[in-house]
Amino acid sequence: MTCHDARELFSGLLDETLTREERTDVYAHLATCAECRRELEAVERTVALVRGATPVRAPAGFVERVVEAARPRPWYRRAARAALLPWPIKLPLSAAALLLVGGLAVLIVRGTREPERAAQTVPASPSAPAPETFSDRRAVGESAERERAQAKSEAPPAPAAPPVADERRDTAIAGRAEAPRATVSEAAGPDVIARLPTAGRDTTERELAALATRLAGAQTGRRLAGDVLVVELAIPRDRYDDFRREAARLGDYRTESEPPALPDTVRIAVHLGP
Amino acid sequence: MLGNRAEAEEIAQETFLRAHRALPEFRGEARLGTWLYAIASRLCLNRLAAPDRRLARSDDEALAAAPSHEPDAAATLERSERDAALREAIAALPEERRIVVILRDLEGLSYDEIAEVLALEPGTVRSRLHRARMDLKAKLERFTS
Numbered sequence: 410m411t412c413h414d415a416r417e418l419f420s421g422l423l424d425e426t427l428t429r430e431e432r433t434d435v436y437a438h439l440a441t442c443a444e445c446r447r448e449l450e451a452v453e454r455t456v457a458l459v460r461g462a463t464p465v466r467a468p469a470g471f472v473e474r475v476v477e478a479a480r481p482r483p484w485y486r487r488a489a490r491a492a493l494l495p496w497p498i499k500l501p502l503s504a505a506a507l508l509l510v511g512g513l514a515v516l517i518v519r520g521t522r523e524p525e526r527a528a529q530t531v532p533a534s535p536s537a538p539a540p541e542t543f544s545d546r547r548a549v550g551e552s553a554e555r556e557r558a559q560a561k562s563e564a565p566p567a568p569a570a571p572p573v574a575d576e577r578r579d580t581a582i583a584g585r586a587e588a589p590r591a592t593v594s595e596a597a598g599p600d601v602i603a604r605l606p607t608a609g610r611d612t613t614e615r616e617l618a619a620l621a622t623r624l625a626g627a628q629t630g631r632r633l634a635g636d637v638l639v640v641e642l643a644i645p646r647d648r649y650d651d652f653r654r655e656a657a658r659l660g661d662y663r664t665e666s667e668p669p670a671l672p673d674t675v676r677i678a679v680h681l682g683p
Numbered sequence: 684m685l686g687n688r689a690e691a692e693e694i695a696q697e698t699f700l701r702a703h704r705a706l707p708e709f710r711g712e713a714r715l716g717t718w719l720y721a722i723a724s725r726l727c728l729n730r731l732a733a734p735d736r737r738l739a740r741s742d743d744e745a746l747a748a749a750p751s752h753e754p755d756a757a758a759t760l761e762r763s764e765r766d767a768a769l770r771e772a773i774a775a776l777p778e779e780r781r782i783v784v785i786l787r788d789l790e791g792l793s794y795d796e797i798a799e800v801l802a803l804e805p806g807t808v809r810s811r812l813h814r815a816r817m818d819l820k821a822k823l824e825r826f827t828s
Contacts, residue, residue: 420812627729
């Protein structure tokens with residue numbers, strides 16, 4: 410074992426995650442190499458320094474704020490807040506609420522023909538703007554319209570869960586058997602499946618996430634399937650063409666399947682791999 | 684992870700709200716804590732990927748200089764200097780190394796849990812953690828020698 414090989418295993422040695430053979434090899438090397446012993450001590454001191462850092466505590470009132478934000482407000486308080494909002498805020502919000510109602514109507518109409526498809530599409534809309542939720546809410550002062558819109562999207566049990574459920578599914582199943590993951594993924598059902606061969610999966614994933622955010626969408630999940638990293642994105646339909654064009658700049662982006670009519674929020678699964 | 688106290692608080696709050704909403708769907712396949720870390724990590728990475736994010740890291744220094752609460756003045760000074768250097772060094776790590784070292788050495792998750800939270804192979808976790816620690820060792824030498 411060379412010094413380089415031994416040093417690659419120092420982190421694992423300190424965390425006791427090496428196999429018995431690896432540990433034996435490292436100790437055998439350390440017994441004969443004073444330089445590596447000093448290096449191991451330095452790594453150990455660094456890890457101790459990091460672990461000894463003063464823990465960051467939640468600021469005063471944090472728990473109360475979370476509880477307050479999670480508590481549903483009575484209708485009369487929401488109505489009072491709405492009445493007090495200035496028109497420059499109220500008008501765009503009303504317009505947005507109208508659009509949302511229109512979008513839901515389309516989904517419901519489509520749902521009568523394709524119930525399964527509607528079940529996939531509805532959750533995408535609350536998940537798409539997820540990262541912006543707070544800044545939006547802050548900007549308009551927790552508007553009643555927004556709360557109502559949120560309540561609407563949360564009302565049925567299925568749509569409420571997916572943004573987080575997707576994350577949980579990805580993480581809970583990651584690293585385990587592939588079969589159940591594939592089943593769950595099919596149940597969630599992306600609208601579009603595409604491939605983007607890349608040597609740097611993580612970089613390309615970040616570029617795709619940034620692209621989605623730029624186009625008013627968001628990354629909604631990720632999962633590993635062997636060598637392939639599947640990145641799940643939600644993009645508004647009117648930006649989907651922009652997405653395809655921009656994604657083609659990242660590499661040899663190819664659409665494998667795409668429905669004839671796209672939903673308001675298009676769920677895209679991009680397979681990144683060699 | 685974000686280098687911005689206000690943003691961190693927002694993400695923490697959003698994490699609990701999302702978990703609260705989706706709790707009925709939680710089937711216990713992962714530990715509750717791991718599930719929360721998964722939500723928080725995803726929210727952080729999404730926030731970091733946002734194009735306007737570059738403007739948001741203005742209070743790194745303020746965060747690094749946050750005083751601790753020890754009674755002894757000399758110890759307080761030494762500790763806050765060390766913490767400041769440490770936070771600065773962690774903030775300078777590439778994102779994918781930073782999140783792994785935070786989850787392992789500050790939050791105490793196991794390699795398997797980190798792999799689960801970030802949907803990575805355990806081998807990838809190990810190598811990223813190693814690189815992160817090597818970077819930190821180089822930057823924090825004056826506190827460890």
